[in-house]
Amino acid sequence: MxxxxxxxxxxxxxxxxxxxxxxxxxxxxxxxxxxxxxxxxxxxxxxxxxxxxxxxxxxxxxxxxxxxxxxxxxxxxxxxxxxxxxxxxxxxxxxxxxxxxxxxxxxxxxxxLDVYSLWESLHAVLEHLREHDPERVDDALEAYRCFEPYAEDPESYAVAARLAPEGCEPQVLSLLTELRRTAGRAGSPDGSLAEFAARQNAEVLAGAERYYRAMLEGGPESWNIRDRHMTDTLDRLMEHHGPGAxxxxxxxxxxxxxxxxxxxxxxxxxxxxxxxxxxxxxxxxxxxxxxxxxxxxxxxxxxxxxxxxxxxxxxxxxxxxxxxxxxxxxxxxxxxxxxxxxxxxxxxxxxxxxxxxxxxxxxxxxxxxxxxxxxxxxxxxxxxxxxxxxxxxxxxxxxxxxxxxxxxxxxxxxxxxx
Missing domain, CATH: 3.40.1660.10 (EreA-like (biosynthetic domain))
Structure with a gap:
């Protein structure tokens, strides 16, 4: 102490x-x-x-x-x-x-803090938008349709991404950009946790998509994506909780x-x-x-x-x-x-x-x-x-x-x- x-x-x-x-x-x-x-x-x-x-x-x-x-x-x-x-x-x-x-x-x-929950976070984003911002549901559905053929199997997605290196990245980044733009302002713990969580689930979605694409390549890249994601998440939480957190x-x-x-x-x-x-x-x-x-x-x-x-x-x-x-x-x-x-x-x-x-x-x-x-x-x-x-x-x-x-x-x- x-x-x-x-x-x-x-x-x-x-x-x-x-x-x-x-x-x-x-x-x-x-x-x-x-x-x-x-x-x-x-x-x-x-x-x-x-x-x-x-x-x-x-x-x-x-x-x-x-x-x-x-x-x-x-x-x-x-x-x-x-x-x-x-x-x-x-x-x-x-x-x-x-x-x-x-x-x-x-x-x-x-x-x-972790990055693994690709499909769980995607479902959470969809649920949030349907309840709070139905006009943006189409952005989430576009990402969902891209991932749907892989039946929530990260290895299947990683293998497919070798043939199409871009994978579902464009759809995910488009969704993330929108959520970053409209997320509630951070800075107080009694702010909108729902908005913060929606943005964070989109960050997880982007990190997990990168992680699973890198996973099959071996080497340090997938590990580094994960640890950088956890550190970035910690930074966002500190900002959300405000000065002195x-x-x-x-x-x-x-x-x-x-x-x-x-x-x-x-x-x-x-x-x-x-x-x-x-x-x-x-x-x-x-x-x-x-x-x-x-x-x-x-x-x-x-x-x-x-x-x-x-x-x-x-x-x-x-x-x-x-x-x-x-x-x-x-x-x-x-x-x-x-x-x-x-x-x-x-x-x-x-x-x-x-x-x-x-x-x-x-x-x-x-x-x-x-x-x-x-x-x-x-x-x-x-x-x-x-x-x-x-x-x-x-x-x-x-x-x-x-x-x-x-x-x-x-x-x-x-x-x-x-």
């Missing part, structure tokens, strides 16, 4: 999407940031339409379910356990109770950490944490990473597969987690790093362990413990990737809100699953 000080952006990571301890520590810290430092909203690595429904519940919007857990349990996009779990349910229930004590204009929001972000370490302190930079990949430092360091940006030595996690063997509780083996010899486990005798610890000027390549020879490069484990929604020594470790200079680091040593799998489902037909959208 002392390190955060007056910072307006606090990004809280996780080393996997299926570990209860990471969610619980983020919950405790986020509650304090809201109560003691007046943070304005929580933004997560989730879809905008689904998280908008959670937002409506936690701010007690008219007609929204009183229990946010009901909304979380209805999430359908795989992997549902990322947000539809008991720990997020506990946090959002607390947030609802907290907000009920505040006037509407001061209630703390809950939003999704403060944001807490919950995402995987691979997003909230600074990519320049890892080998991601060598392949041309950026990250939300890097982009936030580049854009907003003067307003205060604090990046907090997480890690553990062993435990259990919820994940699947393949994208769209059936999730299950898996054992996380002891960390690879010589990795960051292995060295911390040995040094701390299995205890938990928090490290807050000195303010340093970012440097690349790593600042070897300085003597401090946190300025040395070590492998740092990353587990996605797809995980194969038996093969993790061949991958799952990101070369990292810890004090440059994060401002603080929580080592939790042994961690436990989270508990999904609903039974683990049968295999999904959802196509793989990023091989690392993060």
């Amino acid at each position: 002392d390190r955060i000080g007056d910072a307006r952006y606090v990004l809280l990571g996780e080393a996997s999407h299926g570990t209860a301890d990471y969610y619980q520590v983020r919950d405790v810290l986020t509650r304090r940031l809201i109560e003691e430092k007046g943070f304005s909203f929580v933004a997560v690595e989730g879809d905008w339409p689904d998280c908008q429904a959670v937002h409506c519940s936690v701010v007690a919007a008219p007609g929204a379910p009183e229990d946010p857990a009901r909304v979380l349990a209805d999430f359908r996009r795989w992997p549902t356990w990322m947000w539809g779990n008991t720990d997020v349910a506990a946090f959002t229930r607390w947030l609802r109770r907290h907000n009920e004590q505040l006037p509407p204009e001061r209630r703390v929001g809950f939003y999704g 403060k944001a807490v972000v919950w995402e995987h370490n691979t997003h909230i950490g600074d990519a320049r302190a890892t080998d991601m930079a060598d392949t041309g990949m950026v990250s939300v944490g890097q982009l936030m430092r580049e854009r907003h360091m003067g307003k205060g940006v604090v990046l907090v990473g997480f890690g553990s030595y062993s435990g259990t996690v919820v994940a699947a063997d393949a994208w769209g597969g059936v999730p299950r509780v898996m054992d996380v083996p002891p960390a690879r010899t010589g990795s960051l987690e292995d060295l911390l486990h040995a040094a701390l005798s299995g205890e938990r610890a928090l490290f807050v790093f000195p303010h340093v000027q970012f440097q690349r390549p790593p600042t070897s020879g300085r003597g401090e362990w946190f300025h040395e490069e070590h492998g740092h484990r990353a587990i996605g929604v797809v995980y194969r413990p038996g093969y993790e020594r061949l991958g799952n470790y990101v070369p990292t200079v810890l004090a440059e990737r994060y401002d603080a680091f929580c080592h939790l040593d042994r961690t436990r799998a989270l508990t999904p809100l609903r039974p683990m489902a049968a295999e999904s037909r959802e196509q793989q959208t990023w091989p690392a699953g993060v």
